[in-house]
Amino acid sequence: MLTNLHAIIFTNRSNYESNLNELTAVRSMSSVPYGGRYRLIDFMLSNMTNAGIADVGLVLQENYQSLLDHVESGKDWDLARKRGGLRLLPPFSQKPGSGNPRGRVEALANLGSYVADIKQEYILLADGDVAINIDLHKVFDAHIASGADITPVVTSKYTGEPQCTVYYVAKEDGQYDIVHGPDEPVGQEDLNIYIMSKDFLLKQVKEAATHSNFYSMIKHVLLPNASKLKICPYVFEGYASRITSVASYFKRSMELLEPAVLADLFTPERPIFSKDRTDASTYYSPESRVTNSIVSDGCIIEGVVENSILFRNVKIGKGCVVKNCVLMKDVEVGENTALNYVIADKSVSISANSTLGGAESYPLLLGKGSKV
């Protein structure tokens, strides 16, 4: 039980949002559907729940209706509590006229006294768009043991676009060089999960409140102070996935077809919770032929499906051949249709007797609710 740790999740802090085209036109990055039945935010929220973190603030910025519909009171993550629990922090709770914050520190400064009022001694900052199943107890213990000013979670299995990502390169004196946006990845990649003391964070937030050119955790806190602060990266060995483009969304989705990745991300010791909808089982008709695929509940499959990910309540008609596709919730594919390298967003309807396809490096993306 990490009762002395308060978590704050940033739901829009992504450099990649614009690369995802229609996937993020209707939702925030944290609300992007992933892994058959989840939204990206489910992973970080579940990490909190599994570590016994009982106070979680969710910083919302724009385009957050979809996310609110999903998290509701936080009940499905056991975060609807009489004391503490999930606290939604929408823009209107922030400083009037503040607009979209330019960085994490400014976003926190805009929340008025939120940080100052936190009861816990330690604070965890995390982005809501990383699919990761991490034991935060271990990160916290490492932070306490090292006495670091800041403990970032890092990985040597690169997930981001180097130009938009921060890397840590160990030096001989035990300190780290922090490299922002190199051409090629170096050292360990920052996963945008940080533990620090409340006092430390509050100091940065106060600085941001008084200096308009101080707003970024990376640019204004980490980079200028790399040699002055005690920064002790925590190396995460498991699977983490970050979506940086439509192509990477496709690649990261397909990685889930590897049983080892699936077992790592969904280890029964730390279940990933999501909104519960009580869907029925999936029905496989006598004509169906499905191999090497991830299929969620509530689907009705009457055709051929290979190397694909089906979200809930997808319908695949007779005579269809669906290969290398990601079909989100409520997608319907009419009879005798062939799909290859297609990502269909929620409620897309694909008519019978059609043929649609993209390429592995450039999958065809069909926007939410479209009829093709």
Next chain:
Amino acid sequence: MKKECVAMLLAGGQGSRLYALTQNVAKPAVPFGGKYRIIDFPLSNCVNSGVDTVGVLTQYQPLELNVYLGNGEPWDLDRANGGLHSLAPYTLAGDAGSWYKGTANAIYQNIGFIDQYDPEYVFVLSGDNISKMDYREMLAIHKERNAAATISVLTVTMEEAKRFGIMNVRDDDSIYEFEEKPAHPKSNLASMGVYCFTWSKLRKYLVEDEADPNSSNDFGKNIIPNMLNAGETMMVYRFNGYWKDVGTINSLWDANMDILDPEGDLSVYDQKWPLWARNPIRPPHLIQEHASINHSFISSGCIIDGDIQNSIISDSVEVGHGAIVRYSVVMPGAKILPGATVEYAILAEDVVIGAGAHVGSDQVYDDPNKKVAVVGKGVEIAPGAEIEAGAMLYPEKKGGDK
């Protein structure tokens, strides 16, 4: 606060004819149809019929059932006013009080619960029937005829009628006689164990019945005949949909096979009559390289690499490469290891079928006397073992269990 209707769900039955499946759990909590338990059917019927106050009468092995019901949240029955309440028998001052002596006594003991809501009508429902039923239709007949009781009935064959409680009715569908398992039935209207009562009337008969030391305190044996004898207006509600009492292994197996039909009366995909249940949040299922699936349900958390035909696979089940599952019901958490064969069988939760083992054998699908093998909760079948058709393997007793 006043409610028009309160539902009382009889869920204390042992289900002794389900043998290995009900050793440690009440019949209504037996898993069914991939994602459900038997009790989800009457509970979903209540919610879909607009009944938001439900008392669940528990007695036999209530732990798992009570854990499953929780605060009623999965059925939207966690309400500030009304909602779901689990009602166990209790004692009174001076060593009074008792186990529920019969179905009527179970309701009698909870008169106080019902009176809290001062209802006009009370539904008394069986917790172990598989059916999708709109109780509002029964209530409409009940109100229209200003009846004291309305009993839902199913039209059966005259031959089947000998095994049921039969309602003999006049031309206007009012009941003049009730016969339990008649040798020479006069009608083919079989009681489904689903009743609608005017509460003020039922309350009176329950109190009188309790005062009768010779009564079995049972609805069919005592309350219904007493009301008829007193000349109360009692109606039948003719139900035309799917209904099955899943009291035996074969009827439980049959009902599972019936729910597999996505177009059928029990269809789990009907958005107009959703089925609610408490489910663990598990990742989607993974269908691997060698899997072949034909006319079957697969649920979340499964990893399937075998051949599955005409079967219900509940959540978190593993079926290995080369394993065959045919005409079977597999409950949550079971593992069927590579090369094993399971035919005409019901595997309870967390069963392990060892590699190459063979459970059950081919049967005639429609044969009412077919032999379905049953493997109780947590039983591990050794690799290569042969388990004959119709076998009944009881759950392993672990330290601390009763």
